[in-house]
Amino acid sequence: MDLNADLGEAFGIWPMGDDASLIDIVTSANVACGYHAGDASTMRRVCALAARRGVSVGAQVGYRDLAGFGRRFIDVAPEELTNDVLYQIAALDGIARAEGTRVRYVKPHGALYNAIVTHEAQAAAVVAAVRAVDPALPVYGLPGSAWLRQAADAGLQPVAEAFADRAYRSDGTLVSRRLPHAVLHDPDVIAARVLRMVVEGTIEADDSTIIEVAPQSICVHGDTPEAVAIARAVRQALVAAGVTIRAHT
Template sequence: MTSIDLNADLGEGFGRWRLTDDEQLLTVVTSANVACGFHAGDAATMRRVCELAAGRGVRIGAQVSYRDLAGFGRRAMDVPPAELAAEVAYQIGALEVFARAAGSRVSYVKPHGALYNRLVRDEEQAGAVVEGVLLADAALPVLGLPGSRLLELAGKAGLPAVTEAFADRAYTDEGTLVPRGEDGAVLTDPQAVVERSVGLARLGRVVSRSGASVEVRARSLCLHGDTPGAVDLARRVREQLETSGVRVEAFA
């Protein structure tokens, strides 16, 4: 039977402000990408989400980012490699405290936003992120875009490289994500998102923005938690995957 992991970005709040419905999304997903305080999240939020995830048996992942609270980690930044490596390790270590206190552990690492997109092609920044992961835990899987420099360097360093696809993002003919600033970068039709999810899980293919059929082999499927109706959409995706004969289970 075909299987796939469902992941979502959680804990993306700060203080009294909350962006994602963490409690409800944790009833659907199998892996939680928890914000580690650099693009969103704070100590209390990280602790709360780790406790909720551990209680439901959901794997906890460190969603590391550039230090960019004001821009939600979506602004391009130039960070020296040594500094970036240290900040990645710092974020993982912070989340690990709360994961272990909840009776779980950090099971993987996923970059966020501008950092995620840059690591598709930027070897220097990708190498810095890999170095940071190794500093924290030399056995941690790294989640990223198929064919990215990040996954290539992670594999060379002995870290498990896990491929990821996006249910609600538009793709280019090269299999990369259409930048968020461009029209149509985010899919808003729920049925289209559901159909795309099944196609990715069963066929390993996606229709690009130009209409081409593009191969995208992924072990994990990301469902964004900050879109309108995110919880209902996530439930529909999971239900349709299981109805289509796809087993939903964590990769880590």
């Protein structure tokens, strides 16, 4: 099982998350590319850490929304969105190569991630960007999303993802961060929940419905205050259950 985390989200003098600690726990690093968070120096620092630890680097692409941390929907024209995503992947890949590694997958962030679950035009725009950079790049997303369906139809490799620290709705989408209890914080509860997802293939939604999941990668949000403790608890629980932890790409 792949274990990924959002990293590189600091910007200038403003810190965000504990990249150095998380990079020792996860197998894949979703690196912010400067649009929703991150900057060139942060990107290079995280890529250097990932290269030294043998952690897979992924481009975490988002809307051009530093003020909103990429968590606000933007009704951007598809062609512009394609260019924005292409720019982000290419920028991170250049920095990664300077540190002896490269971008190995693409994962949308925040509002873009959620929008392309159903927004066909924006999903197509992101698919076009990935294909323009490298059609061999796998793409991470929510199972059943327009994004992963279109990616597969275009010949890209979809990677189904589940979230360790987010509440789910009965339709398999994530509970909005505007609602209470959308983000989970107890490492032990989260670890047990992830183990159930990986071993049994099920998760309890916010209305107590049991839904099926089949994740190929588990995500921990790096900006969650308990992120390091959560990632460590999840990894320990999976290893104890005999699950091999390794990068998908």
